Structures are given as structure tokens and as C-alpha cells.
Amino acid sequence: MTRREHGAGEEREERGKREGREVTDQLRELADAGVALSLPDRPSRCGACNGPVEDVAPDASTPAHAPDPAEQGVWRCVDCGQHFWKGSHWDRVARALADL
Numbered sequence: 288m289t290r291r292e293h294g295a296g297e298e299r300e301e302r303g304k305r306e307g308r309e310v311t312d313q314l315r316e317l318a319d320a321g322v323a324l325s326l327p328d329r330p331s332r333c334g335a336c337n338g339p340v341e342d343v344a345p346d347a348s349t350p351a352h353a354p355d356p357a358e359q360g361v362w363r364c365v366d367c368g369q370h371f372w373k374g375s376h377w378d379r380v381a382r383a384l385a386d387l
């Protein structure tokens with residue numbers, strides 16, 4: 288690994304930390320404002336088009352980038368077909384909420 292690549296990696300990591308802090312700050316502001324913060328068991332709306340989402344059957348096929356619906360909950364947008372699941376972002380939000 289060259290010095291230059293090493294530096295670029297550190298920069299990426301820094302940016303990730305900043306974004307994480309911003310999310311936490313936003314959540315804390317909401318909590319201070321008296322908003323009850325909790326994560327739903329499942330998404331109710333598509334994050335891309337706001338359409339309704341439906342459960343993906345455990346034996347249904349999903350795109351390669353999506354997890355196996357037999358192993359964890361996967362949902363699909365009825366309108367645009369986008370798949371959703373509780374991924375790393377979900378875990379990060381859950382941890383941020385727990386830290387408030």
C-alpha cells in the first residue's frame with residue numbers, strides 16, 4: 288500500500304464518522320423536542336417513491352444484492368419494485384437511538 292492510498296482511506300473513514308455524528312445529532316434534536324423515537328418492525332413506505340411495501344415470501348427470489356428472505360425480513364415496493372431490509376443503516380440508527 289502506498290502512502291497516498293493510505294491517506295485516501297483515512298479521509299473516507301473521517302467522512303463516515305462525520306456523517307454518523309450528524310445522524311446522531313439530528314436524532315438527539317428530535318428527542319429533545321419530545322418526539323418519541325422508535326424503529327418500526329418493518330418499513331411502511333418505499334424510501335425511493337413512497338409507495339406501499341409488501342412482505343417478500345421466504346421462498347421468493349430476490350436480487351443478488353438483497354439478503355435471503357428466508358433468513359431475514361425483506362420487503363418489496365409495490366410501485367417501483369425496490370427491495371428493503373434491515374441492513375447496516377438500520378443497525379446504525381438503532382444504536383444511535385439506544386445511545387441518546
Ligand SMILES: [Zn+2]
Pocket residue numbers: 333334335336337338364365366367368369
Ligand atoms: Zn418504490
